[in-house]
Amino acid sequence: MSPTPQQRRAARHQLATGSGAPAARRGPSGGRKKPITVDAIIGTAFGIVEREGYEALTMRRLAAALETGPSSLYAHVVNKEDLDELLIGRxxxxxxxxxxxxxxxxxxxxxxxxxxxxxxxxxxxxxxxxxxxxxxxxxxxxxxxxxxxxxxxxxxxxxxxxxxxxxxxxxxxxxxxxxxxxxxxxxxxxxxxxxxxxxxxxxxxxxxxxxxxxxxxxxxxxxxxxxxxxxxxxxxxxxxxxxxxxxx
The missing domain is CATH 1.10.357.10 (Tetracycline Repressor, domain 2)
Incomplete structure (x- = not known):
């Protein structure tokens, strides 16, 4: 059984910020898309903040930038506060x-x-x-x-x-x-x-x-x-x- 986001968060605190096992995805045209990992989430979030400011960073906006749905993000981060913690930690x-x-x-x-x-x-x-x-x-x-x-x-x-x-x-x-x-x-x-x-x-x-x-x-x-x-x-x-x- 895959670890829950809460368990992943606890593991990050005990060990180090990790990206988890990447999962391959397919885009709308059938091509391979960038896997959703904690590192991919953090990097994309930083890109949004750098271009548009922190106020623009929402889970929905982040999911759109990663070409996925918000639910996919919650497999890796608990919530927006968890994402904030990851960004400041990085x-x-x-x-x-x-x-x-x-x-x-x-x-x-x-x-x-x-x-x-x-x-x-x-x-x-x-x-x-x-x-x-x-x-x-x-x-x-x-x-x-x-x-x-x-x-x-x-x-x-x-x-x-x-x-x-x-x-x-x-x-x-x-x-x-x-x-x-x-x-x-x-x-x-x-x-x-x-x-x-x-x-x-x-x-x-x-x-x-x-x-x-x-x-x-x-x-x-x-x-x-x-x-x-x-x-x-x-x-x-x-x-x-x-x-x-x-x-x-």
Missing amino acids: LCAEIDLPEPDPAAWRRQIVGVCTQLRDQYLRYPGISRAAFAAAPSNLDTLRVAEGLLAIMLAGGVDPRAAAWAIDSLMLYVNAYSLEVSLANTRRDRSDDAWVVSREELLRRFAALPATFPHTRRYATELTAGTVGDRFDFTIGLMLDGLKSTVADR
């Missing part, structure tokens, strides 16, 4: 985790967060799949394990390290999602939601006197690139761990 598998260095732990944390951010930005909106996801996929857990090892090597208190990792991941996810949304809206010629810095400065300057600080510090409020702000925020969060290191 991106996490590409993260290069350094050997923890007590003298360079802050730089190493920034490096891992930057890698994860760049992975998410390759696929517009995909970081949304990481929100509220249980940390059970082995590839995802590998990144959390690596971050924890780096922080512990740097002398961070274990509980502070655990909470800091959660906060860092939430920020990276949210940052990546916001950048993806802004880029998508910027590409729409009929959407004026995204405005330039010059336009923001003009609007702030035109504010009434009830916004004195916004008017006075408009330059500071709009300064820096999104990358500058990413580095600043990660650094600010790591600065908050200094006291836990000193207390140990």
Whole structure:
């Protein structure tokens, strides 16, 4: 008897992300079609997100791209949440985790967060799949394990390290999602939601006197690139761990 999708999912968590045994299929004209495997599902899903954004990824849309029906997908993945977990896990598998260095732990944390951010930005909106996801996929857990090892090597208190990792991941996810949304809206010629810095400065300057600080510090409020702000925020969060290191 073939394993159920739930059993396949459990096996992926215990061993590694696998593709399962491919099954040959025939297309409408009688020609052989690409077998449905977990790897084929993941690769096709990434293609949809890369071209159309994460919002376009549904089980029905994915099945159509694979020239099959949704029921065929459920032989390999439990549901959309399971697919999301596989996608985030595949991106996490590409993260290069350094050997923890007590003298360079802050730089190493920034490096891992930057890698994860760049992975998410390759696929517009995909970081949304990481929100509220249980940390059970082995590839995802590998990144959390690596971050924890780096922080512990740097002398961070274990509980502070655990909470800091959660906060860092939430920020990276949210940052990546916001950048993806802004880029998508910027590409729409009929959407004026995204405005330039010059336009923001003009609007702030035109504010009434009830916004004195916004008017006075408009330059500071709009300064820096999104990358500058990413580095600043990660650094600010790591600065908050200094006291836990000193207390140990």
